[in-house]
Amino acid sequence: MTSPLRCAGVILRLRPGAAPAFAAAARRALGDELELRPLFPNAAASRGLAAAPGQAEWALAAFEGEPREVNGWEEAYRTVERLGLGAAGGAVEYAEPDLVQAFPAFPPGEAGALAAGARGDGTFDDEDPSLPRGGSFAWFLGPGYADLRAAREAAGEGAGATILHVDTGYSAHDTKPSALLEAYARDFEGGGERKGAVDPGIDGLLRQPGHGTGTISILAGRRIPQLANDWLGGAPRAEVIPVRIASSVVLFRTSALARALDYALRPYDGPDAAHPGDVRPPVDVVTLSMGGVASRAWAEAVNAAYEAGVCVVAAAGNNFALGPFGVPTRFIVHPARFGRVIAACGIMANWRPYFGLPTGKMQGCWGPPSKMATALAAFTPNMPWAEMGAPQVVDMNGAGTSSATPQVAAAAALWIAAHRPALQALAEPWRRVEAVRHALFTSAEHPSDPEVAEKIGRGVLQARAALAVAPVATLPMTPCDTASLSLLRVLTGLGAAPDPRLEMLALEATQLTQLPVADGEPN
Numbered sequence: 001m002t003s004p005l006r007c008a009g010v011i012l013r014l015r016p017g018a019a020p021a022f023a024a025a026a027r028r029a030l031g032d033e034l035e036l037r038p039l040f041p042n043a044a045a046s047r048g049l050a051a052a053p054g055q056a057e058w059a060l061a062a063f064e065g066e067p068r069e070v071n072g073w074e075e076a077y078r079t080v081e082r083l084g085l086g087a088a089g090g091a092v093e094y095a096e097p098d099l100v101q102a103f104p105a106f107p108p109g110e111a112g113a114l115a116a117g118a119r120g121d122g123t124f125d126d127e128d129p130s131l132p133r134g135g136s137f138a139w140f141l142g143p144g145y146a147d148l149r150a151a152r153e154a155a156g157e158g159a160g161a162t163i164l165h166v167d168t169g170y171s172a173h174d175t176k177p178s179a180l181l182e183a184y185a186r187d188f189e190g191g192g193e194r195k196g197a198v199d200p201g202i203d204g205l206l207r208q209p210g211h212g213t214g215t216i217s218i219l220a221g222r223r224i225p226q227l228a229n230d231w232l233g234g235a236p237r238a239e240v241i242p243v244r245i246a247s248s249v250v251l252f253r254t255s256a257l258a259r260a261l262d263y264a265l266r267p268y269d270g271p272d273a274a275h276p277g278d279v280r281p282p283v284d285v286v287t288l289s290m291g292g293v294a295s296r297a298w299a300e301a302v303n304a305a306y307e308a309g310v311c312v313v314a315a316a317g318n319n320f321a322l323g324p325f326g327v328p329t330r331f332i333v334h335p336a337r338f339g340r341v342i343a344a345c346g347i348m349a350n351w352r353p354y355f356g357l358p359t360g361k362m363q364g365c366w367g368p369p370s371k372m373a374t375a376l377a378a379f380t381p382n383m384p385w386a387e388m389g390a391p392q393v394v395d396m397n398g399a400g401t402s403s404a405t406p407q408v409a410a411a412a413a414l415w416i417a418a419h420r421p422a423l424q425a426l427a428e429p430w431r432r433v434e435a436v437r438h439a440l441f442t443s444a445e446h447p448s449d450p451e452v453a454e455k456i457g458r459g460v461l462q463a464r465a466a467l468a469v470a471p472v473a474t475l476p477m478t479p480c481d482t483a484s485l486s487l488l489r490v491l492t493g494l495g496a497a498p499d500p501r502l503e504m505l506a507l508e509a510t511q512l513t514q515l516p517v518a519d520g521e522p523n
Contacts, residue, residue, distance in 0.1 A: 006100040007072035008191060008253050009034060009062035010079045011297045013094035016057070022091040026061065029082045034061040037191075039258060039297065042266040043304045058297065060098060060255050062191050067253075072097025073508045085500050094296065094500050096507055098255045101292035125395040127382040130358070132350040137226050137396065139349065140218075140379040141234070143464075146407050148234040151414050151463035158220070158235030160420060161413035162281045164310075165219060165406075166260045166288045167212030169199030169244035175213075175221035175232055175386040175394065179239045186263055187244040188256040197244035201388060210388030211249050214398055215289045216240065217386035219406035226394055232384060234410025234463070238417070239281055249290045249402065254297060257335070261286065261301035264310050284416045284432075287409035288314040289402035291333035293514040296483040296507055298335045303480050306340040309429030311416075311436050313409040315401040316343045316375065317365035321357045329514065330355070332365045332375070338481040339374050342412075342437060344405040345456050347377040351447065353455035354380055354401070364401045366455040374478070375457025376440055378404035411463035412436050422471045430477060439469035484510045 014022055026036050039058040061079060068075075076095045083092045127133050134140065141149040152158060159179075169187070170176060185197035201209040220240050221232030243260045246252030264283040286305065291314060305312055317333035319326030336343035346354025346364030354364035354377075364380070366372070385398030415436050416423060423432045443466040444459025484506040 005072060005102060006067040007063070007070050007075050007097045008067040008100055008255065009060055009098040010076050011039060011096050011098050011255060011258075011295075012059045012061060012079075012083075012092055013296070014057045014059060014091050015093050022059070025091065026083060030061065030079070034079070035064060036061050039255065040262045040301065040304070042262045042264075043301070043308075058300065060191075062098065062255075067100045072099050073504075076504065080500075094503055096254075096296055096504065098253055099293070099511075100251065100253055102251050122387070122390040122393060124393055125387075125397040127396045128399075131361075131381050132348040132352070133382050134349040134379070138232055138384050140383060140407060145349070145379055146234070146411070146461045147464040148407065148410060148414075149230075151411060151467055152231070152235060154464065154467055155414040155418040156237060157231065158238030158410065158413045158417050161235065161238040161284045161417040162241065163219065163235065163238050163409060163413050164241045164243060164260075164264045164283045164286045165212070165216050166243045166245060166257070166286060167215050167290065168209065168246055168248065169197045169212045170216050170242045171199050171201065171210070171213045171388045172391060173213050173217065173386045173388065174391045175217035175224060177216060177220035177233065177236065177240045178222050179220070179237055181239050181241045185242045185244075186260075188259045188263075189244055189246055189252075191253065191255065193259070197242040199244065199388060200247075202247060209247065211289070211402065212242070212244065213388040214385040215287070215402055215406050216242065217394065218383065218398070218403060219287060219410050221386065224394060232394070234407055235413040235417075238410070238413045241283065245290070252290060252292070254292070254295045257288075257290065258295065258297040258301050260288075261298070261305055261312070261335075264305055265308050283310050285409050285412045286310060286312045287406050288312065288335070289405045291315055291317050291336055293511040294334045294337070294483040294507065296503075299338060299481045299483045302335055302338050302340050306433050306478070307430050309432040311342070311412050311433045312340070313342045313344055313405055313412060315405045316345045318362050318400045318402075319365055321355075321359050321361045321363050323359065324356070326355070326363060326365065330365050331367050331514075332371050333514070334483075337371055339371070340433070340478050340481050341374065342408060342440070343371060343375040343457065344401050344408045345375050345377045346380045346401050346404050347456055347460050349379065349382065351452070351460070353377075353452055354404075355455055362399060364404070366457075369454070372454070372457040374437070376408055376444060376459065376461055377456035378407035378461045380404045407463075408440070408461055411440060411461055411466060414463060415439050415466050418467050419471050426471065426473055431473060431475065434475040434478070435471040435473075438472050438475055439466045443469050483507050
């Protein structure tokens with residue numbers, strides 16, 4: 001099997017307790033070719049993913065310099081052969097490539113459209129007249145749509161909740177959230193970790209500056225003249241921690257997204273060095289308008305976030321209409337595909353699914369049926385979209401499930417802020433995630449049309465109605481997420497005692513089914 005994606009290194013899962021001695025052994029085996037770094041330092045420190053006795057640890061063996069035009073899976077197999085995969089006394093239990101995930105463009109030259117407009121030219125871009133319109137500026141906030149305005153008025157605009165915003169960064173736009181915690185901003189784009197998450201605004205092939213500026217404005221945007229000085233964002237007083245993982249939603253490293261999810265678990269029991277006495281609050285919600293092919297590292301990070309009580313909302317993904325199909329695929333991408341993640345699908349202003357559009361139009365992903373039990377729809381396209389480089393311009397051409405995701409995340413933050421005392425009384429942290437999901441799902445509007453229902457999961461977001469749903473303490477735990485499709489796990493014998501090489505093979509096969517292929521039905 002081969003992979004057409006570039007590779008930035010190899011992600012390694014180490015046997016319990018192996019990390020301290022492994023670093024020196026790995027340097028001897030790998031020489032200067034790969035640089036070893038911890039992948040999930042925050043989960044370990046917060047007693048999440050890797051700290052309990054008997055649990056594995058994770059590392060990233062990164063290439064020096066730029067990613068390479070090599071087959072990522074061949075590099076992963078070659079690396080574990082040099083380090084000893086699963087051998088007696090060996091440190092490595094599993095490996096996968098650190099892929100540079102690239103979403104191909106279709107039609108040619110339209111990669112930037114895959115997740116709502118990139119940086120504009122400073123002029124106002126109005127709604128697409130060929131698609132349903134909401135009838136007013138920021139229409140998604142009102143009754144008959146997501147009802148976020150009424151919800152935020154009833155929940156103190158989200159004050160007391162904290163949201164981790166994972167995207168391409170943010171900029172100095174007039175809509176920049178008033179409670180943006182810039183001291184805790186981080187940038188994981190190039191494989192390292194840097195303070196700050198400002199979008200540098202670099203144009204170029206497959207770059208999409210301004211995407212994070214647009215999504216964060218829907219999430220928690222300030223008061224703007226276009227709304228008679230009302231708030232633009234769904235949860236404008238929630239504290240927002242920006243994390244930058246890429247210059248584009250269609251080009252990012254597997255490890256960068258994994259590290260961003262891990263950053264949600266950073267210990268928060270001490271002051272930030274840059275702001276003595278200012279303690280970072282715990283993260284309640286992660287909003288992520290990016291995605292790609294499956295990764296076991298993502299599954300581990302999602303499981304850790306869920307078990308720590310962090311609700312993850314991720315975009316279902318976008319495709320281009322080609323008759324009744326979607327190209328490259330109409331199925332929900334990862335990490336939104338995981339069961340412990342709320343997938344944000346699209347519903348249009350006319351309450352029809354964001355799918356089945358004219359050929360060449362961008363539309364939203366949905367399915368397979370096994371995922372739709374943890375999917376929820378919010379509104380798109382023709383959404384407000386803060387334009388990077390033009391601080392006072394808010395366009396109305398926002399589109400894609402990128403625009404739906406921050407609406408769901410904002411509603412989750414509002415509900416958490418309104419029910420904080422009851423949530424703190426729950427026995428285990430993961431019950432907070434189940435409680436907020438239950439509230440959002442059971443209060444959602446359920447269209448009676450079966451064609452609509454199959455594409456929007458649990459229904460259409462109704463943020464104000466969700467506030468009336470009290471936390472439920474007896475909900476069952478959602479099973480742990482895995483990266484490989486269940487059919488491939490059965491065929492490779494992974495259901496019982498998994499062999500490391502079979503586990504790697506199953507994920508490789510899974511990733512290949514999620515690359516641009518015919519629109520068949522996966523397991």
